[in-house]
Amino acid sequence: MRAVVVGAGVVGLTSALELARDGARVRIVASERPERVVSSVAAALWLPYEVEPEERVTPWALRSLEVFRELAQDATTGVALCAGVDLDVDAFGASPPWMRALGVRDLRAEEIPAPFTVGRAFTVPIIETPVYLAWLERELAGFGVAIEPRTLAALADVEAEADLIVNCCGLGARELCSDDAVFPIQGQVVRVPSFGRDTWELFRLSDAEFGYIVPRSNDVVLGGTNVRGAEGRTPDANVTRDILRRCAARDERIPQEEPRDVAVGLRPGRTGVRLELEHLASGTPVVHCYGHGGAGVTLSIGCAEEVRTLARGT
Ligand SMILES: Cc1cc2nc3c(=O)[nH]c(=O)nc-3n(C[C@H](O)[C@H](O)[C@H](O)COP(=O)(O)OP(=O)(O)OC[C@H]3O[C@@H](n4cnc5c(N)ncnc54)[C@H](O)[C@@H]3O)c2cc1C
16 A cells, blocks of 8 residues: 655654554655754643543543653653643643543642642653654664655645555644634743753643643653643743743753753644545545644554554555
């Protein structure tokens, strides 16, 4: 089977690898390389966040968790298991079903720093996306698959070259599929050099005051923002200052001076992830896989396996 995968973010590369391992002759076409797309802005914690619908998200997330735990045994993948805490000033709502897989422990009152009132501790994979995306690309190279720079005006542009098209174009679905259900969720992060921290933290003081600290091999990602509908990818200096202020209140060791690296990404929000098979007017099958919101890394492996299952049925 000749499969053309559109998109070289985490969803496209993972789907391409799954298909290549399954014996397909895979090509990847993408307007932007992995290091330029939102996938490389994500910190990324394994956490289903800003994504729907729960009944489909949960099995994709749990399958990805299983495989990320295995990948964490190999340091070259950029995946590591890391302990951390989630702190809040309001009681947590009902635990989502995937939480059971994490062995969550509620913090005792004396373990919860002021002004927070609740806290829970658990261990999740951190997927250091620049390292992980490069690892995926190397795995693909082992199957002779490279990323071809090309912007499609329509999926039909590649129908003559493909027995199957896999559409992992993220936010690009607004133009490529005229999908009105897709919208950007802008996020800014600040990356500072490592300062000896090896646990992550999520914290929320109000709907406007929240953030996270995520240690990686050579830096620490500080976040962040979550602005529905905002389009720009240019960092905002005021937001940078605000992120540094909020995170410094949680860990005074955080370096406040340069060097630091600031990045903005547009999460591909959608009313629900689109993962389904359809056919172009020519009859060419297309598996759509986009709209993963704030959880594309978290869901990538489970979704790629479903892409492969749909592909086998074509
Ligand atoms: C600040 C921030 C923090 C985040 N943290 C996390 C986290 O902790 N955990 C987590 O799981 N997720 C996190 N995310 C979300 C995650 O980054 C996204 O869900 C994920 O990267 C989406 O991947 P994707 O492959 O669908 O899209 P993208 O990475 O955007 O890739 C889309 C690809 O499609 C290509 N494309 C688009 N249109 C066309 C076209 N017409 N022709 C050819 N190619 C096209 C693009 O060039 C690109 O290669 C975070 C995001 C941000 C911004």
